[in-house]
Amino acid sequence: MYFLASPILIVEDDPVDLDLTQRAFAMGRLANPIEVARDGEEALDFIPRWEAGEPLPAVILLDLKLPKVSGLEVLHQIKSHPRLSVIPVIILTASSEDRDIQDAYRLGGNSYITKPVDFEKFVEIAAQIEIYWCVLNTPPRQP
Amino acid sequence: MLFVAVVILLSPSAAPAQKSAAPKRILVLHWYGRDWPANSETEQNIQSVFQSAPDGNVESYPEYLQADRFPGDDQAAILCDYLRKKYAQRPIDVLLAIGDTPLQFLLKYRHDLFQNVPIVFIGVKAPTGKELMAGPGATGIVYTFGYKQTLDLALKLHPATEHVFIVSGTLNHDKTYEEMGREKLHGYESRVSITYLTDLSPKELVDRTKSLPERSLILYVWQQVFDEQNKLLETRDVLRLMAASARVPVYGMASWQVGIGVIGGYVRFNTGAIAKVAEIALQIANGEQVRNIPVESAAIAPMFDWHELQRWGISEDLLPRGSIVSAKEPGFWEQYYGRIISALGLLGIQTLFIAALLVERRRRQRAKKALDQLNAVLEQRVEERTAALDAKAKELETFTYSVAHDLKAPLRGIDGYSRLLLEHYLPRLEEEGRHLLFAVRASTERMSQLIDDLLSYSRLERRALACEPLELRPFVEALVEEQRPELEEHQIQLTLQVNGRSVMADAEGLTQAFRNYLDNAIKFSRQTAEPRIEIGAAETEQSCRLWVRDNGIGFDMKYHDRIFEIFHRLHRLEDYPGTGIGLAIVRKAMERMGGRAWAESAVGQGATFYLEIPKAHH
Numbered sequence: 001m002y003f004l005a006s007p008i009l010i011v012e013d014d015p016v017d018l019d020l021t022q023r024a025f026a027m028g029r030l031a032n033p034i035e036v037a038r039d040g041e042e043a044l045d046f047i048p049r050w051e052a053g054e055p056l057p058a059v060i061l062l063d064l065k066l067p068k069v070s071g072l073e074v075l076h077q078i079k080s081h082p083r084l085s086v087i088p089v090i091i092l093t094a095s096s097e098d099r100d101i102q103d104a105y106r107l108g109g110n111s112y113i114t115k116p117v118d119f120e121k122f123v124e125i126a127a128q129i130e131i132y133w134c135v136l137n138t139p140p141r142q143p
Numbered sequence: 144m145l146f147v148a149v150v151i152l153l154s155p156s157a158a159p160a161q162k163s164a165a166p167k168r169i170l171v172l173h174w175y176g177r178d179w180p181a182n183s184e185t186e187q188n189i190q191s192v193f194q195s196a197p198d199g200n201v202e203s204y205p206e207y208l209q210a211d212r213f214p215g216d217d218q219a220a221i222l223c224d225y226l227r228k229k230y231a232q233r234p235i236d237v238l239l240a241i242g243d244t245p246l247q248f249l250l251k252y253r254h255d256l257f258q259n260v261p262i263v264f265i266g267v268k269a270p271t272g273k274e275l276m277a278g279p280g281a282t283g284i285v286y287t288f289g290y291k292q293t294l295d296l297a298l299k300l301h302p303a304t305e306h307v308f309i310v311s312g313t314l315n316h317d318k319t320y321e322e323m324g325r326e327k328l329h330g331y332e333s334r335v336s337i338t339y340l341t342d343l344s345p346k347e348l349v350d351r352t353k354s355l356p357e358r359s360l361i362l363y364v365w366q367q368v369f370d371e372q373n374k375l376l377e378t379r380d381v382l383r384l385m386a387a388s389a390r391v392p393v394y395g396m397a398s399w400q401v402g403i404g405v406i407g408g409y410v411r412f413n414t415g416a417i418a419k420v421a422e423i424a425l426q427i428a429n430g431e432q433v434r435n436i437p438v439e440s441a442a443i444a445p446m447f448d449w450h451e452l453q454r455w456g457i458s459e460d461l462l463p464r465g466s467i468v469s470a471k472e473p474g475f476w477e478q479y480y481g482r483i484i485s486a487l488g489l490l491g492i493q494t495l496f497i498a499a500l501l502v503e504r505r506r507r508q509r510a511k512k513a514l515d516q517l518n519a520v521l522e523q524r525v526e527e528r529t530a531a532l533d534a535k536a537k538e539l540e541t542f543t544y545s546v547a548h549d550l551k552a553p554l555r556g557i558d559g560y561s562r563l564l565l566e567h568y569l570p571r572l573e574e575e576g577r578h579l580l581f582a583v584r585a586s587t588e589r590m591s592q593l594i595d596d597l598l599s600y601s602r603l604e605r606r607a608l609a610c611e612p613l614e615l616r617p618f619v620e621a622l623v624e625e626q627r628p629e630l631e632e633h634q635i636q637l638t639l640q641v642n643g644r645s646v647m648a649d650a651e652g653l654t655q656a657f658r659n660y661l662d663n664a665i666k667f668s669r670q671t672a673e674p675r676i677e678i679g680a681a682e683t684e685q686s687c688r689l690w691v692r693d694n695g696i697g698f699d700m701k702y703h704d705r706i707f708e709i710f711h712r713l714h715r716l717e718d719y720p721g722t723g724i725g726l727a728i729v730r731k732a733m734e735r736m737g738g739r740a741w742a743e744s745a746v747g748q749g750a751t752f753y754l755e756i757p758k759a760h761h
Contacts, residue, residue, distance in 0.1 A: 014552050016552065016556035016559070017555060017556075020555060020559040023559070023563065065548070094548045094551045094555075095548055115551070115555060117590075117591035117594075118591070119562035120562060122559065
């Protein structure tokens with residue numbers, strides 16, 4: 001599966017969570033490149049780059065609680081974008097609030113996953129995300 | 144009206160001998176016949192006196208001269224003969240003469256008829272002294288004719304009077320009353336002109352009296368007369384006839400005249416006088432001596448007809464002191480005194496009530512106004528407080544939410560890194576280091592559980608309630624199925640008997656509640672020798688009761704209420720792990736859907752935890 005070079009974009013402000021997420025993905029068998037945005041603004045900065053032709057990520061892991069621009073705003077920007085709305089976005093957040101879940105799907109989120117405290121479970125989740133979104137799932141073709 | 148009679152003497156010695164034992168016999172001699180109205184009245188009057196006599200035993204023998212129907216000396220003689228024969232064997236004790244004619248008859252014939260029998264009389268003309276003293280004597284009452292007094296009174300009440308007409312008449316035209324008047328009113332001619340209308344025919348009388356000059360008045364004395372059809376008019380009839388047409392005041396001198404046409408006058412009272420004379424007869428019959436009882440004049444008194452007074456506009460104030468006013472119609476006040484007082488009383492009470500009610504209403508209005516103001520202030524305060532509370536609640540909610548989530552982030556770090564440490568560096572750690580690492584892992588797990596439970600509890604508060612009909616059996620079965628591995632692991636025997644019960648519940652809340660019960664049952668019974676859990680349900684009228692019974696360690700009922708409080712635990716953590724939130728969640732979830740949660744237990748006896756769920760109404 002060498003051709004699967006599509007990166008995974010992680011939007012996460014918490015360094016611990018970011019580190020653990022990266023480690024969790026690193027422990028998986030797949031090795032997609034990981035890109036990181038440390039807040040909502042940095043995430044939005046990717047949009048012009050993708051518009052300019054940079055390869056789109058296979059999946060975006062988006063935290064909701066972000067400094068500057070919230071995760072939901074980032075989600076809205078991407079999902080309302082004429083070309084970029086095709087990018088799968090997984091909400092990966094500590095919140096399990098109904099309101100957040102509803103909002104996320106309403107704005108076009110493709111999946112909603114609550115970060116578990118148990119790291120073992122998180123490693124499993126990371127592995128499954130990679131398998132599902134990067135292997136099983138067929139992403140839209142680059143237009 | 145003269146009578147002749149033959150007298151037979153009775154033995155005077157016989158009477159005293161029988162005095163005490165034999166009844167007293169009183170012969171009452173009336174003037175006219177039995178059917179003459181005045182006679183029957185008089186007779187009744189006399190009888191009532193005789194009957195009320197203290198020692199009773201009086202026999203009265205009424206006899207009637209009937210001088211009107213059988214006039215003349217011959218008739219008198221026949222009657223005398225009759226009486227003599229009739230009473231030959233009936234000695235009479237007293238003779239009672241009613242009227243002048245009977246008195247004259249008795250005086251004339253007593254010597255022949257009832258020798259030695261005293262006479263008691265009542266009449267107009269007083270007998271002469273000689274007549275009174277004759278034989279066994281006579282006494283009685285002489286009617287008084289108040290000519291003078293009545294005329295004085297009439298002139299006082301009608302000061303402008305110039306002419307006085309005095310009406311009287313007898314069937315034998317003896318002018319008795321005219322003569323009496325002339326005698327008594329001697330000297331009045333200088334003040335007023337006095338005309339005597341004596342023995343006029345009814346027609347003449349009416350003609351005269353109805354056209355009398357102004358400033359006249361009539362004094363009616365007594366008149367009997369035959370009219371044109373030769374019908375006898377008694378004195379009452381004559382008075383009525385005349386009074387009906389007279390245009391001037393009419394005065395009289397007898398009580399019976401008051402009420403049939405006269406204004407009034409100083410009148411004699413026939414009834415009273417007759418009663419008096421009957422009493423005298425009784426006294427004498429009982430042995431009293433005639434000479435001890437002097438002849439008396441009957442009393443006269445001022446008496447008036449209220450209607451006539453009204454008619455002539457005479458004020459009662461002008462009447463002599465002690466006047467009798469008959470047929471007086473009570474004034475409005477007298478007539479309605481009671482009612483007026485009652486009405487006034489009621490009115491007074493009503494007024495008081497109304498006043499009290501008005502005062503009450505005013506007080507109420509004031510109170511209401513004050514209350515309204517207070518209410519407004521309170522409402523405003525409540526609104527403010529509610530808003531403040533809402534804000535606080537919101538704040539608290541956000542706080543709980545943030546705390547829970549924010550606490551989770553570092554916890555993930557602790558868990559993640561301790562895990563990595565465990566995986567990658569365990570071999571390099573010494574025993575003590577490993578022990579510490581496991582302690583960190585355990586704390587992390589516990590912290591995580593606490594935060595999750597706290598979030599559940601907090602979410603329960605914030606979540607909208609969604610009650611819907613729910614079949615208990617499949618619901619319970621599904622939740623039991625979740626725990627199947629756990630049950631099997633601890634070899635817990637489970638019986639489930641929840642048949643066809645339908646409830647009205649918030650599914651998520653009920654799930655949380657039941658899950659907690661089942662978890663607890665497993666947790667507290669799994670160390671028992673043969674762990675058993677029994678799930679059952681029963682219906683009451685309004686609700687359905689679902690219970691989870693275990694044969695675990697149980698608890699002391701004194702802690703019953705506390706175990707349902709948040710963060711309250713009965714056991715050491717290492718024995719029975721838990722956050723102390725579970726039962727608080729159960730209770731809150733049940734209360735929110737209108738149900739209840741409670742338990743029954745004893746230490747070492749297992750425990751039964753109940754859920755009361757409202758029934759579904761189809």
